[in-house]
């Protein structure tokens with residue numbers, strides 16, 4: 001048993017999460033001269049941003065590669081169409097209108113953007129779902145985005161706290177007053193007291209066994225917000241990236257992040273997907289677009305080939321024989337890495353399969369990025385509403401910048417308005433720490449349950465769903481929640497794993513219940529027993545909240561711009 005000692009960390013603004021959204025939020029808050037603490041579960045750069053392709057979608061001026069025929073209205077319409085018309089239109093408008101400005105502002109924060117002039121950009125086809133090419137990338141990818149924003153945040157004296165897992169928020173009188181966390185390396189608790197708090201904890205891809213999401217992506221922010229009384233929405237919509245390269249491997253086993261998502265531009269250059277019988281199955285699935293279809297259609301098609309026994313070594317074959325070596329190497333920098341490792345990727349059999357990639361759902365916010373709890377803001381992938389039922393490529397990172405900035409500004413305004421640091425009740429802190437410490441005991445390992453949950457979610461709440469399987473999944477999730485009580489952690493690393501599992505179970509339950517309720521197919525949510533989109537009954541968002549210790553799901557009409 002450990003002692004009840006903990007240290008207090010006071011700041012005006014607390015930012016939980018050090019990805020693209022959290023870093024931008026902390027920089028914007030700090031610029032307004034308030035004290036800012038930023039907490040991350042592992043080291044900075046351990047979220048999805050660091051491994052992202054770094055494409056930001058926005059309507060760019062021609063000198064940055066933008067098409068003069070493009071417009072804010074077209075980006076707005078593309079995003080709503082991609083989201084199957086249940087996006088929160090207030091958020092889409094806010095994002096589209098501020099996208100280019102705030103992405104280009106990254107240059108003032110030390111980020112180098114690798115834009116191409118319009119004349120060259122014109123040669124390239126637009127990304128999936130976009131009417132025009134409107135993607136601008138960070139030079140050197142997501143790793144450089146994190147590196148540059150971290151440098152800026154440090155220069156501004158943002159207090160950085162790494163290796164701290166935030167467990168829960170401190171809420172009293174309906175207001176956010178900080179959070180409780182523990183340091184996984186020094187085995188100590190910290191109580192963060194703040195006038196405003198920003199959740200920027202990223203997604204939850206880790207609830208599935210195959211994901212492009214980094215290991216921090218266990219959905220902590222969704223579960224923390226839910227337990228605190230926030231409203232969440234659209235949790236049934238998970239984007240599966242269709243083309244994860246599962247062989248040949250690019251890295252050796254010592255590498256923490258070994259996933260290689262194949263970029264869709266390989267198909268614009270002539271790449272083809274083939275099943276074990278050598279059939280180009282996408283010709284049947286989407287005769288006009290074939291392999292260049294949207295991500296949800298491609299993921300489902302590949303999943304079906306695997307499920308119906310036409311897989312090649314667990315995936316499908318990516319045939320690139322018609323692409324010239326030069327063309328191929330120029331389409332993705334990782335192909336050159338293969339070459340450096342001595343693997344001739346054009347000779348090797350490339351096998352691809354789908355993986356969980358991105359959570360469209362999340363915390364319900366207003367245009368100021370504030371949640372239904374006063375003083376609690378959210379930014380980045382942890383929010384819901386912007387994407388609707390499906391996300392367009394490049395929209396997530398732009399959304400991180402726009403919501404990160406807005407959340408940072410609004411949190412600092414609130415902090416300036418409140419002169420006094422909030423008072424924290426000792427009993428509330430002791431109760432929460434006691435709850436967490438109760439897992440420090442002898443017991444079962446969390447790892448076995450975690451693996452079982454991941455497999456269950458993949459098999460029954462994955463790319464293709466049925467009411468019957470969703471019911472089976474829910475029953476087992478409830479069983480696993482009971483079994484969690486028998487889990488014991490012998491150190492703080494195991495405690496982290498155990499509490500992550502608690503959060504993963506909470507997210508899985510929200511997802512499964514919402515998927516059961518939505519008896520139609522829309523965007524990334526596909527029900528084999530309700531295969532059609534039903535606009536008469538389902539132009540709604542499913543909102544989830546905790547009321548009297550029960551998970552409550554309500555349908556709410558999608559928010560449009562009528563009257564604005």
Ligand SMILES: Cc1cc2nc3c(=O)[nH]c(=O)nc-3n(C[C@H](O)[C@H](O)[C@H](O)COP(=O)(O)OP(=O)(O)OC[C@H]3O[C@@H](n4cnc5c(N)ncnc54)[C@H](O)[C@@H]3O)c2cc1C
Nearest residue numbers: 017018019021041047048049053055166202380381394397
């Ligand atoms: C391989 C890949 C490629 C992608 N490419 C693109 C692209 O090109 N364009 C695009 O628009 N989108 C892309 N995406 C999606 C996009 O990268 C993510 O949606 C985005 O980076 C999320 O940023 P974030 O700041 O919200 O969260 P993240 O970058 O995931 O950061 C989350 C942070 O929260 C911290 N955290 C989590 N839980 C806790 C806790 N309990 N306590 C303390 N800290 C915590 C983590 O440590 C981390 O610092 C890609 C995603 C992947 C996985």
